Amino acid sequence: MSTVAVVGAGAAGMMAAIEASKRHRVILLDGNDKCGKKLLLTGNGRCNYWNSDITPDKYNADSEEALERIISEENLSETLNRLEKIGLYPKIKNGYFYPYSNQATSVRELFDRKISACRIGFRTGWKVQSIAKDRDGFSIVSADGKTVRCDKVIIACGSKAYEKTGSDGSGYALAKALGHHINRPLPALTGLISEGKFLKDWEKIRCDAHVTLYGNGKEISSDTGEIQLTAKGVSGICVFNVSGPASRLLEKGEKVELSINFMPHLEEGFYGWFDARSKALPDMTLEEALESIFSYKLLFVLLKRAKTERNARWSDLKEAQRKALCEAIEQFTIPVLGTESYDKAQVCTGGVPLKEISPDTMESAVVPGVYFAGEVLDADGRCGGFNLAFAFTTGYIAGKSV
Ligand SMILES: Cc1cc2nc3c(=O)[nH]c(=O)nc-3n(C[C@H](O)[C@H](O)[C@H](O)COP(=O)(O)OP(=O)(O)OC[C@H]3O[C@@H](n4cnc5c(N)ncnc54)[C@H](O)[C@@H]3O)c2cc1C
Structure with missing residues (x-):
């Protein structure tokens, strides 16, 4: 034997x-x-x-x-x-x-x-x-x-x-x-680290989202699920699932970005859906029309990114402002500078x-x-x-x- x-x-x-x-x-x-x-x-x-x-x-x-x-x-x-x-x-x-x-x-x-x-x-x-x-x-x-x-x-x-x-x-x-x-x-299977003023504003938010990872502008990987927004960047299972590819891209020296869609379930996209909602609720400000959708913290991050006032109404916005709001909600793009370390990686x-x-x-x-x-x-x-x-x-x- x-x-x-x-x-x-x-x-x-x-x-x-x-x-x-x-x-x-x-x-x-x-x-x-x-x-x-x-x-x-x-x-x-x-x-x-x-x-x-x-x-x-x-x-x-x-x-x-x-x-x-x-x-x-x-x-x-x-x-x-x-x-x-x-x-x-x-x-x-x-x-x-x-x-x-x-x-x-x-x-x-x-x-x-x-x-x-x-x-x-x-x-x-x-x-x-x-x-x-x-x-x-x-x-x-x-x-x-x-x-x-x-x-x-x-x-x-x-x-x-x-x-x-x-x-x-x-x-x-x-x-x-x-x-x-x-x-x-x-x-891999870990959080992503970013930089920007928005980080301190969105700390400790959990929400559903679709995330898409880009390397030098090319789509590499994506996933949908609950994400956690942290003081360092973004975490959660669907972020974990794109973190391995992110590690490899960063290792190759590529420009890595993560685009977050905060309303991934809208088949027709945010613009058409919100336009209809605003027509049905014409008196509502953006804050009022969005407050049952996003947590206040996240809502203010999104409005800030879109450079839009909370008291404005959808009907008051110029086309470029509407597009900026849609982009903040559906393509909130952040730079990815790194991943969490080995002691916080599952694999x-x-x-x-x-x-x-x-x-x-x-x-x-x-x-x-x-x-x-x-x-x-x-x-x-x-x-x-x-x-x-x-x-x-x-x-x-x-x-x-x-
Ligand atoms: C927090 C966390 C949660 C996870 N959750 C899941 C999950 O839910 N589902 C899932 O599928 N995967 C999960 N994973 C990943 C999964 O645990 C690993 O992929 C899996 O355990 C790998 O098994 P392995 O036997 O190859 O290695 P390990 O489980 O790491 O075992 C390796 C063993 O080798 C021993 N060893 C290493 N070097 C030496 C040496 N030189 N001499 C003697 N012994 C040595 C170590 O002490 C260790 O006991 C998770 C990982 C972590 C960290």
């Missing part, structure tokens, strides 16, 4: 270890004192671990072809089946999967128990510093000088998002030392290129016997369970193939 070492006991590593233990002696190594530390934070402590609509367009990755093979229907259905066999019973809301308990801790406990039941040698407080290949296999050395020998190794160290959970980017260093390239990991975009692994086995094309799983790879998904689904699926493929 050969020995497989799995580095990292997050979603990907735990799944890989359990699957590999069917055929091998498995040693699971993690720098933390428990498994699944990041898992506990997911879905606001509820663990949104899967989505019913997992397709390649929900991810950014260096190779769409490899991604398609990884998240094939067969792999996804086998992985979901494994999760059920581990004991996970889902509650599915709008396609988002949570444990029925609504508690991420219950998912961690299920995995912890399964790891013991599968007789996996789980070593905690074991921070891997180096992995070296020799004629007989691999030597894995910890930060405090301990060594483990194995025949094959699965690297599932995560990214460098939320470093306090143990994923500190050391997986990239391990991969690089073995000869892999690393596509620079950048913060990283970038990592070990999918092009350097076999998508059918997750084995390295650079060093035979080395496998990768999870967020250490260059694939990051939108909010909604796509990242844990990728971690579990790649863990499953690596574990069964090793």
